Amino acid sequence: MDIALLSMLSITAIAAIRLRDLFAVTMLFGIYSFLTAAFFLTLDAIDVAFTEAAVGAGVTTVLMLATLRLTGRYEQTPKHSPLIPILVVCITGAALVYGTLDAPTVGDPEAPSQTHVAPRYIQQSADEIGIPNMVTSVLASYRGYDTLGETFVIFCAGLAVIIILGLQDSGEIHPGRSAIGDQLVLRVVIKMLLPFILLFALYVQLHGDYGAGGGFQAGVIFASGFILYDLVFGEGDARLIIPPNWLRRMAALGVLLYAGVGVTTLIMGKNFLDYSALAESPTAGQHLGIFLVEIGVGITVFSVILTIFFAFSGRARIAVKTGRGGS
């Protein structure tokens, strides 16, 4: 199983490098992400697989396609010689292989990564935090500060897109005119699916304590629902529901909510992000804290992904407009 997945991964990667048709390459990247997600699944890393499928295969593919609309479908033949890059890649590859020579085998119960910090997460998180999904416990509480940092990374990415592409000057919107043409079947199907997509996102958001999921994945799925709507029902329709200007404020609110929970714990006299300060019993506090920060993450991820999509699709409209003006 592992060998089959890995060989498919490398075939996809090589094909993606060889092809000059960027549309095909984007599709291959999507496949690559799905394969990676499957690979994570065989490693029992369900949360990671979920994220990879939602972000890598789903949203990234849409964003790449939106970029292709702006740039054109075929890659130019590179001018510089591939010699130095190949050399660098070979050395890096050799170093990676060298590094794995002494590595513990996958799934070895005696490996240090299984015996040092992990046992406490596995054995005690249920008592200390009180939720069954220990991935969420590690992510949102034991290492909640890292997750705060990652949420700020996403916030920063949103700022970068706003700065470089701009959101204000996004051209006129065409409610009802679809980017991919008038697809009656798609419209009907999407209209039926959409409520379920959004509901599923909410389920993922709120159910992270018990199963795979949490704010990151939920934000992505929720945003994909909006993107789908915008793609099928008409350019800019989603903008009428959530104006782009709100989005950046929502992204800011999301990270502030997360950090605000930390500040609240400070004011309650505990350390930053020590959720046990939030309620009478420590586990109730942990529950509340994790719930709130996951919502913060969800809001920020949703807003940033939608911002990125709006920025790209708005850009496409400007490009089309100026192109027509020229001809």
Next chain:
Amino acid sequence: MSLSLHLPVLVILLPLMASPLCILIDRARASWLITLIASLLSFYCSVLLLQQVQITGTISYELGGWQPPWGIEYRIDLLSAFMLILVTGLATLVLLFARYSVEQEISKLRIVPFYATLLLAIAGLTGICVSGDVFNVFVFLEISSIASYTLISMGRDRRALNAAFKYLVMGTIGATFILIGIGFLYMHTGTLNMQDLAGRLPALYDNRTIRAGFAFITVGIGLKLALFPLHLWLPNAYTYAPSVVSALLAATATKVAVYMLLRFLLNIFSLDFSLDAMPLDLILIALGSTAIISASLVAIFQVNLKRLLAYSSVAQLGYIALAIGLANHSGLTAAMLHIFNHALMKGALFLSLGAMVYKLGDAELHSSQGLIRHMPLTSVSILVGGLSLIGIPGTAGFISKWYMIQATLELGLWPLALIILAGSVLAVIYIWKIVESIFFQSPPSTVAVHEAPVSMIVPMAILAAANIYFGLNTHLTVDLADSASTLLVMGGGQ
């Protein structure tokens, strides 16, 4: 609630949380003010932290209330406090300067997100300096890096986008290498906490996974630090970035990368392993020497002053690499002194160029002709920064070069002392080029400009004065650098 207990996290939180606040308030002038106040308060916290560390010794702060290695730890020793003061202090001065410069160079709609991103860059850089957890370091490195790419892309010249993209590609490779390295370390230790790693690694020094991890981390940080020959992203990035961004990044970003290198090499691994068992000392000395000579030579031929200073930065980072490669106590002291002093010089110089760009529109050598006539204060500040860069006695630059030469002679490596001197001679040439143009050439008759506004002059003058102050009064810096390097040499003793 006693705030002083939470200083370690407040230093980071102030700029971090001020960033979304700017977006919510969404007013250009207000966002500048918020940014300035946040970095000023953060600087104040850093000063308090340094005092605390000097009294009580290393401070540990458990984030989320989880004890390390299960939770993330902030660990502030003398070196961390020293870096905090450097980053937040320079950020405050640059922001004082920023108001008019940014209003001129950044389009109106982008000023708010500009300051929000700048705050994230500052928060990221400070976060790296206090963290006692390697993965947390990576997270804050990501924040500061993504913010820096964005800030560089905002330069007025279209080539800024290209420069930022190149930096993004190189920087991302660097970050990925660091992450791979951290993964390799985790594979055999099962921990991400620095202290815990330092305790568990010595038994594994012969392990090939650990050695590969060490190599990946070093190369990754080398990319971030613009260590020759991994510096190719730096000249364009510094040249085309907005003035304020060039000043901030030149003064702090690469220094924080040096800090990371020191932490990894000496605290997480140990001096004996990194610079003795591994051939890294020789590599650092060789690359450092090459950087000093080649980058200084290239600097001589530049006609854009920002680019000239960028190449000079590559050379100065070469000095620091060389000093670390010496692998002895005085070498490390010299490296740390140069981290601080070089931040002062480049801060003063890039701010002066920022004032020049504000008044004249560019930082080309020919535009600077006769600058002394209409912008005397800016000219003098460039002169002081330049002298310090050369290492004239009485300036901060002299102190660090003096300690560096002493460190080489201690080991009997006089050829290296010669290389350091040769670098200074080359610096004389490129600084003279600027000085001659500013002081001895007559200005083009068409130009009639006046000195920059006071809010730009003040931070510039403070930095120029600091170059002289720390050249004459060496107690503060030398003592700090000396005790910090003692901690580093002891390894794990943080």
